[in-house]
Amino acid sequence: MNTSSFLQLLFLTISLASVLSSDSHQHFIHCLTRFSPNPNSISQVIYTPQNLSYDSVLKFSIHNLRFASSATPKPLVIVTPRQESQVQTVIYCAKKHDIRMRIRGGGHDYEGLSYATKAPFVLLDMKYFSAVSVDHLAATAWVQSGATLGELYYSIAQKSDTLAFPGGIWCTVGVTGLISGGGYGTLRRKYGLAADNVMDARLIDANGRILDRKSMGEDLFWAIRGGGASSFGVILSWKVKLVKVPRIVTGFRVYRTLEQNGTELVHKWQTIAPRLPKEAELRLLINVIWTNKTNGQIKTPQDAEPISGADEKTLRFEFVGSFLGPAEEFVLLMKEKFPELGVVKEDCLEVTYIQMALIFSLFKAQDSPTLLLNRTSYTIPFKAKSSFVNKPIPIERLEGIWKHLLKQRPTMTNLMLTSYGGRMEEISESAIPFPHRAGTLYMMYMRVTTMGQSTNPADANAMEWIRSLYEYVAPFTANQSAYLNYNDLDLGVNNEYGPTSYEQASAWGKKYFKKNFDRLVRVKSVVDPSNFFRHEQSIPPARP
Numbered sequence: 001m002n003t004s005s006f007l008q009l010l011f012l013t014i015s016l017a018s019v020l021s022s023d024s025h026q027h028f029i030h031c032l033t034r035f036s037p038n039p040n041s042i043s044q045v046i047y048t049p050q051n052l053s054y055d056s057v058l059k060f061s062i063h064n065l066r067f068a069s070s071a072t073p074k075p076l077v078i079v080t081p082r083q084e085s086q087v088q089t090v091i092y093c094a095k096k097h098d099i100r101m102r103i104r105g106g107g108h109d110y111e112g113l114s115y116a117t118k119a120p121f122v123l124l125d126m127k128y129f130s131a132v133s134v135d136h137l138a139a140t141a142w143v144q145s146g147a148t149l150g151e152l153y154y155s156i157a158q159k160s161d162t163l164a165f166p167g168g169i170w171c172t173v174g175v176t177g178l179i180s181g182g183g184y185g186t187l188r189r190k191y192g193l194a195a196d197n198v199m200d201a202r203l204i205d206a207n208g209r210i211l212d213r214k215s216m217g218e219d220l221f222w223a224i225r226g227g228g229a230s231s232f233g234v235i236l237s238w239k240v241k242l243v244k245v246p247r248i249v250t251g252f253r254v255y256r257t258l259e260q261n262g263t264e265l266v267h268k269w270q271t272i273a274p275r276l277p278k279e280a281e282l283r284l285l286i287n288v289i290w291t292n293k294t295n296g297q298i299k300t301p302q303d304a305e306p307i308s309g310a311d312e313k314t315l316r317f318e319f320v321g322s323f324l325g326p327a328e329e330f331v332l333l334m335k336e337k338f339p340e341l342g343v344v345k346e347d348c349l350e351v352t353y354i355q356m357a358l359i360f361s362l363f364k365a366q367d368s369p370t371l372l373l374n375r376t377s378y379t380i381p382f383k384a385k386s387s388f389v390n391k392p393i394p395i396e397r398l399e400g401i402w403k404h405l406l407k408q409r410p411t412m413t414n415l416m417l418t419s420y421g422g423r424m425e426e427i428s429e430s431a432i433p434f435p436h437r438a439g440t441l442y443m444m445y446m447r448v449t450t451m452g453q454s455t456n457p458a459d460a461n462a463m464e465w466i467r468s469l470y471e472y473v474a475p476f477t478a479n480q481s482a483y484l485n486y487n488d489l490d491l492g493v494n495n496e497y498g499p500t501s502y503e504q505a506s507a508w509g510k511k512y513f514k515k516n517f518d519r520l521v522r523v524k525s526v527v528d529p530s531n532f533f534r535h536e537q538s539i540p541p542a543r544p
């Protein structure tokens with residue numbers, strides 16, 4: 001074929017594709033209004049690229065700016081339902097017109113899976129499903145699927161200062177993404193994960209049926225609590241169990257640098273933190289910072305550039321955590337269990353539980369809890385990975401990790417270690433799909449900032465850097481395990497078109513779920529055999 005006929009063919013293919021895409025797009029919108037019980041109200045919650053608000057609605061809940069560039073595929077249509085019947089209509093029409101669907105809650109997905117994919121798709125943005133109803137006498141709450149943790153925590157605090165939900169730490173995270181992947185927070189060592197504290201759920205399945213725990217059955221109810229709900233249906237709401245917390249709790253922070261015995265402290269932390277009483281949780285944030293080698297002055301992790309020629313890079317170890325009790329008791333506990341850290345009362349702050357939620361979302365204890373209702377937050381483009389560590393990393397290997405970190409400039413990266421043990425190891429590996437229980441010392445999370453464009457050479461370097469760090473720690477992690485809520489497409493993806501084999505999907509499925517992956521595949525094969533609810537790492541149904 002000569003160049004001119006090749007170009008003609010290419011042009012024809014592109015034109016045909018755009019006609020088809022605009023056709024299916026039009027048919028899809030027509031379907032939404034035609035089959036909605038209330039065509040007027042659904043037309044008010046549909047946004048096409050022609051709509052002036054389309055961009056702002058799309059970007060409102062994008063928390064990883066790596067997926068906010070012009071190169072990121074955009075939805076044909078965004079629907080922000082306000083009624084359950086509108087969700088049913090979207091499912092019906094997406095199936096009828098063979099359009100993929102992405103479901104978004106808080107929008108924190110690490111790989112942008114809730115709002116971007118290559119194939120033509122509709123974005124179902126559940127942000128208006130955000131009502132919370134707390135029954136403080138029964139210590140339960142119903143929370144709609146599009147609510148954020150901040151909205152849930154705020155509503156609980158309005159009713160009681162001694163009840164809480166063991167959810168995540170950052171208030172803009174959506175309840176559904178969090179719960180449906182497990183969801184750890186400051187109460188994990190006392191009460192387990194968010195998903196361990198769910199009593200009921202309402203969802204819409206691939207046939208448009210609204211099901212609750214009783215009608216969906218225990219298999220599906222098991223799968224959506226940690227197995228990733230977006231493989232199984234659209235969650236409408238969760239009934240969660242609230243747990244007891246003291247009226248006054250303690251938050252604390254202690255900073256040490258490499259020069260202040262940092263490596264030995266981290267080495268000890270690995271075995272001490274998972275064995276503390278359940279009331280205490282001690283995490284570690286590790287950042288690259290500048291320090292002045294002449295006067296020893298240190299900068300913050302937010303200072304990207306050196307100020308003087310005497311500045312050199314070092315690491316700052318932030319020991320941060322909380323205790324369900326008074327500061328005095330916590331200081332005594334630390335003196336007994338971890339005297340080397342030298343925690344004193346001045347490192348601690350006694351607050352109410354809701355004030356602690358504010359502090360860990362980077363507000364101040366005195367700030368109004370209404371700040372927790374704000375759904376937008378500080379965002380950057382990034383790539384992250386996670387592993388579960390089940391044997392202490394020796395000093396030499398820790399030093400190797402430090403060398404790796406020090407190759408990056410301050411602000412570009414961080415490493416976060418979250419201690420396990422306590423209630424986390426009492427719950428069986430198969431109770432819910434999240435399997436990383438007994439034997440896990442801590443979860444390691446690593447992040448690198450990118451430029452937000454895959455074509456930028458700096459991004460290729462950042463990707464290479466994080467992949468090699470992940471490989472470097474692999475010998476100390478349980479079979480390169482990973483946390484679903486820090487999803488990572490490097491582990492593998494489903495075929496874009498056509499089925500994916502069990503073996504192929506095991507590459508990521510077994511890392512997230514271990515043996516529970518098999519049960520998830522069985523549940524998927526029963527409840528969604530045609531694989532309507534799919535994304536790059538969704539659970540594939542077994543092939544007949």
Ligand SMILES: Cc1cc2nc3c(=O)[nH]c(=O)nc-3n(C[C@H](O)[C@H](O)[C@H](O)COP(=O)(O)OP(=O)(O)OC[C@H]3O[C@@H](n4cnc5c(N)ncnc54)[C@H](O)[C@@H]3O)c2cc1C
Pocket residue numbers: 063102103104105106107108109110113114126145146167168169170172173174175176177178180181182183184185229230233234235236485486
């Ligand atoms: C800044 C930040 C802080 C974090 N802190 C924590 C933490 O403390 N603890 C922790 O465990 N994790 C934490 N995470 C990870 C977080 O739990 C996951 O990213 C989680 O998936 C986010 O949920 P979301 O609803 O905000 O995200 P989304 O991107 O909206 O959704 C995530 C997944 O859930 C699916 N989903 C959303 N709504 C529905 C629905 N109604 N029905 C079916 N499927 C749905 C989406 O399709 C997608 O697959 C944090 C993430 C970030 C970015």
